[in-house]
Amino acid sequence: LLGYAYGRAGDSALPDGVPLPCDCVEGDNAVTLGRLARFVASLEDFADACAVTRTLHAWADELDKAIGTFFVSTNETYQEVGLVRAAVHKLRASSEGSALADPVALAVVRDFVASRLQDVLGGDPLGANAVVFSALRPGSSIPREIVCLLGMADGQFPRSDNRPAYDLLRTERRFGDRSMRQEDRMAFLEAVLSARRRLYISYVGFNLDGDLSKPEIPPSVTVAELMEAFEAETVQPVYHRLQPHHPAYFTHREGSEAQGKLFSYSTTACETARALRIGRSESEEAVTKIAETGATAALVVEIELEKLITFFKNPAKAFYTGPLGARLEIALESALEDQETFDQQGLGKYAVNAAIVDLLAADGQPDKERLRRALLENGMLALGQRGKAWFEEQIETIDEALKTTVDGLDITLKEALQQQRTVTPISHTVSLELDEDITVRLTGTTVSVPAGDGGSGYTLDFRYTSDQAYERLACWIRHLFSCAAGQAAPRFYLRRKKDKIAQQCFNGVGSEADSQMLVRYIRLFLDGQRSVVPFVSDVSASYIKAFRKSKADTESARRDEALAKAQGTWAPFEHENGPPPPCSDSYYRAAFGEAGPFADQARFHEVAVAVFENDQPLVP
Template sequence: MKAASFKGTAFLLYLYQSNHLDTLQILLSKVMALQAPENPFTQQQILVQSPGMAQWLKLQLAEQQGIVANVAFPLPASFIWQMFHLVLQDVPEQSPFNKEAMSWRLMRLLPQRLQEPAFSTLKHYLLGEQESEDIDSRKLWQLAQKIADIYDQYLVYRSEWTSAWEAGDDLNEVSESQPWQPILWRDLVDDTVSSMDSLYHRGKLYIDFVEQLRVASAAPEGLPEQVFIFGISALPPAYVEALDALALHCEIHLFLTNPSEQYWGDVRDVSTLLKQQSDISQVGNPLLASMGKLGRDYIELLHPLNKQETDIFASNVNEQQAPSLLAMVQDDILKLQDPIDYQKFDNSLHKRQIEPDDCSVQLHLCHSPRRELEILHDQLLAMFEQDPELNPRDIIVMVPDVNRYGPMIQAVFGSTSAETRLPFAISDRSATQENPVLLSFLELLALPQKRKSAAELLALLEVPAIMRRFELAEDELKSLRQWVREAGVRWGLDGSDRSRWQAPEDETHSWLFGLKRMLLGYAMPSEAGLHQGVLAYDEVQGKIALAVGKLADFIDQLMLLEQQLLSAVNAAQWRLRLQNLLSNIYSFDSDDETEQLRLHKLFETLVEQCSSSGYMELVSPELILDYCRNQLNAQRGSQRFLAGQINFCTLLPMRAIPFKVVCLLGMNDSEYPRSVPSMGFDLMAQNPAKRGDRSRRDDDRYLFLEALLAAQDTLYVSYIAHSAKDNSEQTPSVLVAELCDYIGQSCVLKGDEQLNVDQSAKRLLTHISCEHPLQPFSSEYYQSQSDKFSYAQRWLPAVAAQQQSKAPEPIEEALLNEGYIADIEMDELLAFSRSPIAYFYQRRLKVSFPRLSEQLEETEPFLVEGLAGFSMKQYLLEQQLNNADKKQQFALLHAAGSLPHGGFGEVSFEQQWQDLEPLADALFPLLAGGLVKRQQLALDLEYLHEDGLQQCRLSAWLKNQYAQGLVSYRPGSIRGKDLVAAWLWHLVFHASLPEQALSSYVLGRKGAWQLSPLSAEQAKEYLALWLSHLQQGLHQPILLPIESAWQWISQCKDKKTGSIEYSEANLDKARRAARNQFNGGPFAQAEGADPYIQAQLNDLEAIWPQFEASAQALLGPLLAHLEEFAGV
């Protein structure tokens, strides 16, 4: 293009078209330089469609011009309103017919018309069949917003309707199905005019604006000399007409991205041509015809304007080298050509060849959004490895809804190792998703609608600004979480709060209940009994007990807040309430300043909108919550687009800025194009469409086309092809399917030219597609012959576990060369006996697998079961053995919150008390006389090991000795590990005190056992065997799951004769029993699910010889000395 002087020409509207946005940007820079205002303080105006486009333009212009200053980047709507204000008189700064203003007015006007026949449908929606005329204010507000949105669309796209309605013409042919709309519109206009000096709305403004400019002999004062419009995909017809009129008095430079250098205003897609019974060869380019309707209609709107055109189109195909698949597709669109031959089917010689190493178009088939991101991370790492010149800023990742993907993006890209970390930024997230202050503010507003469970309120308390307000430290919050759980807090602030949920007005398990217990526990112990019906919680002690006072302050503030949130007040009073909420609940610092200002601005906006709209009625708490949620969710977060990192964003208009790599995720048929059903009373949807009307599906189709054209090197597309639940097939977006069909029918993989068109298409699509496994640790990613790969080293242990044989891996030799322990405490031997494998990991490797933290319960107990049930049974059994008063124990457990409410609690307590009475009766004679004084025992033992005879001293404090012998008991079934522990104590007792030939007893609710006396020599022999295994277990794990081993050995004893036989029949039964215990079942917990056992064993099949030998050696003597006890 040669430079031109624009002054004095016949045209003041200039149209620049190119298929490359960066070409248009360079042209914009040159035109701005040529048209620089004489006054350097004159601000230049560049209209853009999104802040992202403005950011990109700033960076590009600054790079080319050295500096960009005094340039505004308004959005079209705000610029047009600014022009209205300059050209016309009495135009307010803010339109009284914006959606928010109309919504508040409709809130007041709509109820006044509900009794009229024309409004019967709205009345039925708002009131239903109820006789009362009390309208749900939240429902009315939501309806008013929808109606205001529809009227706003009419003002832009059907201003002739609103003008006719104002003149008294209802346009029955248009509004016959919704007769209330003209009536309500006139009410809205009359109400607005009566309260304001200006009667302008956008529909009338466009008409007056255009007329004023066309009759004006000179440019109105204040109009800019030039206006630049850059990269806007489409403008409404009214905007185009307004800009055309503006071009009579100032230069309008319109920079338009046009996908094709050919005229394509008459291009139609195949389905339209088939409906018209036309030749499908007239389609031009199928992709442009199918996806380009939005751009086509916009170009047609611009076509009749009096303008000067400058076209600068350039092909992406480099004549010096073979074009990539992506470049071919883009070039076809540019030249409006259809390379598909609809007449040839037998071979693919007519198709264009694609090199086998061409990766310019990639399609990845995944199982979930998280897997999409994990796969993308690996693929991007591969791209960086292959192209050293590729930078993070050269990559954009677009998804249909970034709010849905945001947490997973952070989880995948933000948790990688330093070697594989990629810089990234997430744009377009709602402000509430980015900042916990805003989210917690909405949670607080919804307080009356919530149960206030322990988890909900502690989550609020974890917000940093709230923690600062109540001066809570991290360790205090951790203690509070434990105390809240153990003190019995479940839900509800107090009894009255619980009653609002149709629950009994009982404060048990409420926050007040738990706080009373915690505060009383600081003053007195629980052993002192009940104090005014409250049982003290004992754990609140020391300086950290101050945290309970801080928690009490927090709950007090929530109680006061909830009382305020139960009544309606006007907007000004709501502002005061919400400001008090912030000051009472939060303590903001510099990091929260933006959110604090955002919230205060929200409160002011609420008052201003209600005041300007004349809405002085009471506003309900539900409406305030809905209003604040909508306003905050509509606001974007602070993350800047194009911040020099990999950009994650939502697919939005004109996000198709040129990038080397464009990635589109979530391209499923159900997700994209996004479907927004029209409202049932939308007259635009019920009447014939006009050119320039907006359609969300057409917008999304054009966005996909723009993204396709914006990719300079690689177009990366992924979608969820299979369900992660059942692997069922999922359908890709129709746009992805169209692109794949186009590629398959127009191109062929080099070497497949002799195949028929369908076969070659299938092979080519297989080449550009990659179907990924469900799990990131699939072995497919770590095989040298596989075309799949992963850079995630953290999955290697899982892959190794999949690939290892079922036999355990041998332990490192270094672990075998350690010395032996000369002194062993009894607790060490007992720990080994409970789980030899866990003992090896914890004692030798110093590895502990953390238990899952206990979850906060959110409902009061209806059944007493699990660990809580066992603890209660244990407590009740001890109380029975101490002859405690039954009624008193019921009162204490009720006060502790351990029992279900009401009659359920009484029934539960009575049942458990009765269930334990037989066990207590059996224990009374065994425990008669009380415990014998504890004795410290020390045994010097010798045991044979592979290195020879070893010496060891075993030390123990003898416990549970009564006059009848050693007694242990539990209020449940007796497990194998209970018997083993009793057996070890039995051995220590007889090895140390051979003169006391007493039995040992193990009693449970469902069975009782007795261990017969044995000699000191036998006891020492059996202990030596255990110590030998313990020493071996320090050097390598003893593969003996105790419960499975006990089930195995138990099957080898004849119940009639008492003999132990290891016959084939017994071994078969024993192995079945061991497998069942190891693998679990519907009513049995799997011992193999223990994390320590899982680290060594997949199942028992490969270790039977070692397993059986250890079980015989260690548990055989126990079984031989064990007999049933008839005490229970």
């Protein structure tokens, strides 16, 4: 740098001992040198920034700044840059969802971001996986602490060389010809040698149509040879029962088989075994005694608040993806659309609006261009002037919405958001009695702005999205949880309704009544773990709305009139722009069919009334 700026003309003017500057840098090389100098300076600034401790939110801002400085999103790198930004976004979300407000060092943030990138990229070594499932083939085994071999019964392993009659290998074998039986034996030997601490081998040895007191099917010949090679103390066969709720898994008598070999941690299987023992005689009960640990204690059910709220968004999806563990749609989050996006819709528009709200509600001057670049690099904005114009339009619209005065607070929406962001979320656990023997522990977080300067405390629930029945219901459930947890501050609900901001204030109705309403929702949640609850938020809300407004003379006529309205909401005759109708949801269609959740009209009415029928304005 000194050679480029100073040259060689003034060598005599340099102090003694100072190296002579090199003046070979000129022309295009000067541009490269300038880039290097800027890169080194940026690295020094980033190193200085990493030398101090910061809060998680401050670290997220610093990392976002570093990504914009050191990485350029191109057609070849936009996916990798998007993954790094997504990891930083998770760090920011963790800071907002946790109660940690203390500053942390760089090592904590680095481990967090590295773990998120490792999960997304899948680049972790095979040895780091907790459990690896694979077919038993030669060369497929790697050293493991515990190796489990399943299905090692005689006739199943090793495979026999059954070849068709026209195969010459059946009558004349040559050196080097493949043998599946020999390959399986080699794979078995490799698996045995790969076990470092324990080798687990299992097979079905009982004949379901025969005597279940002793095994009739022998193990594989390779397992038999292995057992002969070891002493009896080394290889210990364990005969498991046919059902997981067999009493032998829960006995606690001294010297019993369950005390050493048979055991189970399944509370469901234990309850089943206890129920089956009720009808047995006293003599049978003396032979096999079920462990009575916890029999008189109340059953405690742990439920997360967000899981309860998500359930009412789509009970059918919660049932299929929860208890059944099935997904009816394949959603690739990293897959791009077939057509280029010009105007965002649905979840994409919601994510962009949420980012704009966070930017405008933050303290200081908002860096709009930086946010636009980040959204563009993540594929959330259209390229060119079309995407820039749409982004600026959203910025202007949301900025105007944040100037709305919150009824009851006499401050703008932006000021209320800024006040709430200074509050640290608090974790709570609320215990609710469902029955005499069932206790529910509902866990979640609350954010309440404390009272001060003559004003009362409050909680703000704002999203720049349309005003829908589920949004109001979710806000109401959070308010009930806050009241039950002792944070009975008014909750202000604000959502977009056409060109205005719809406002509603939820107040507590009394601690006992709040708890009873929560119990009502929790009962529906627990029912939804056994079967699909006939509830669709928009459909049920339109049903209740029509049921209230009906001027029919009889109860039956009011229900019929409301049912016709609900059926129109389920499958509208004409669908305009907006979210797709409920009948197009794959989970609802699998649970209710094309007819909708009206098969049991009495149950549909009962659930809709239980959810929406109260003094609060839950129906838009």
